[in-house]
Amino acid sequence: MLVLTRRRNESVILNENIEITILEIDGDQVKVGIKAPKEVEILRKEIMVKIEEENMNALKGNHDLKKFF
Amino acid sequence: MNIKTRYHEEIEVSKEDIIYFGSGIPGFPEDKEFINLPLGMDSSFSILQSINNEELGFVIAEPFSFFKEYEFDLDESVITQLKIKDKTDIIIYSIVTLGDSLATSTVNLQAPIIINKRESLGKQAILNTDKYHTKHVLATKKQMGQEG
Numbered sequence: 376m377l378v379l380t381r382r383r384n385e386s387v388i389l390n391e392n393i394e395i396t397i398l399e400i401d402g403d404q405v406k407v408g409i410k411a412p413k414e415v416e417i418l419r420k421e422i423m424v425k426i427e428e429e430n431m432n433a434l435k436g437n438h439d440l441k442k443f444f
Numbered sequence: 445m446n447i448k449t450r451y452h453e454e455i456e457v458s459k460e461d462i463i464y465f466g467s468g469i470p471g472f473p474e475d476k477e478f479i480n481l482p483l484g485m486d487s488s489f490s491i492l493q494s495i496n497n498e499e500l501g502f503v504i505a506e507p508f509s510f511f512k513e514y515e516f517d518l519d520e521s522v523i524t525q526l527k528i529k530d531k532t533d534i535i536i537y538s539i540v541t542l543g544d545s546l547a548t549s550t551v552n553l554q555a556p557i558i559i560n561k562r563e564s565l566g567k568q569a570i571l572n573t574d575k576y577h578t579k580h581v582l583a584t585k586k587q588m589g590q591e592g
Contacts, residue, residue, distance in 0.1 A: 413520035418570055426555045426570055427471035429578040433502055433541040433552070440451055440503070443546050444483050 449493045450501030452481055462495060463559055463566040466525060470555070470568055475500050478566065480559070489540070492557065504537040504557060510582060514553060522569045526560040533562040541579070550579040 379387060386396040392412055399406035409417055446456050461479050468476050475494040482490045488509040494500035507514050518528070528534055537557040543549045553576035559566040 414524035416519065416521040418572065422554070422570060422572070423470060425578055426552070426568070429541065429552050429555070430469060430471040430502070430539065430568075433539050434499065436542065438503075438542045440483065443542065443549075444487055444489055 447479075447493075447495045448498040449481065449491070450498060451483075451491050452493070455481070457495060460564075463564050465566045465568075467567065469500075469502075470570070472497075472500060480504075490537070492537070492539075503540040503542060505540050505551060507536060507538040507551060507553060507556065510551065511553065511580065514576075516556070516571050516573065516576070518558065518569065522558060522567060526558060526565045526567055527563045528560050529562070533560050535559045535561060539568075540582075546582055549582050551582060552578040553580050554578050 381387065381397045383397055383400055386394050388394050393415060394410040396408040396410075397405060398408045411417060445458075446454055448454050457479050463478050463480065465476050465478060468474060472494075475497050477495045478492050479495060480490050481493055488506045490504055492502045492504045522528075526534070535558075537559070538551045538553055539555070539557065541550045541552070553571075554573070555568050555570050555578065557566060558569050
């Protein structure tokens with residue numbers, strides 16, 4: 376992983392067209408601003424992980440569908 | 445071509461029926477080609493089956509038949525990726541996690557499956573919202589939108 380040190384109001388640029396700015400630092404919370412083209416998907420990682428876990432859950436078990444539908 | 449499926453045994457599929465999921469499905473990024481296999485004639489349920497991985501078959505349902513007030517805005521990124529030109533071209537499903545019975549089964553309303561029929565493109569969109577979560581109980585659908 377690339378590690379960079381940034382101060383408040385400093386940014387990093389990804390792929391020429393995505394800008395990530397540190398807006399506010401308050402204890403263990405950091406407010407981050409992201410400027411990106413509309414087609415770029417931006418997600419909180421914990422939501423992504425939750426969806427992956429639920430997809431795994433959905434495949435668990437060996438259900439006899441005749442009993443359901 | 446013939447494929448093995450999780451719930452329908454071996455079946456024949458034609459190329460036109462294949463829906464391409466460019467980034468796979470979260471948790472299963474390798475599998476990109478799926479087909480939608482109906483469960484009976486007038487069921488709201490069907491199976492989203494990977495054509496390359498027999499075990500990868502999700503029970504899916506049309507959410508609006510159970511959750512009348514379900515609504516969300518599609519992100520521009522999804523509209524671009526799925527080349528959506530007209531909203532009548534899309535079908536929306538939700539993945540069902542089966543319990544012991546239908547009454548204890550849950551529906552993931554936070555990550556709807558969006559399919560553009562015209563382009564045969566699909567994606568599991570993830571909604572950046574607290575309004576919906578991954579386990580809405582089918583039986584208590586009136587409580588939709590509440591935390592559970």
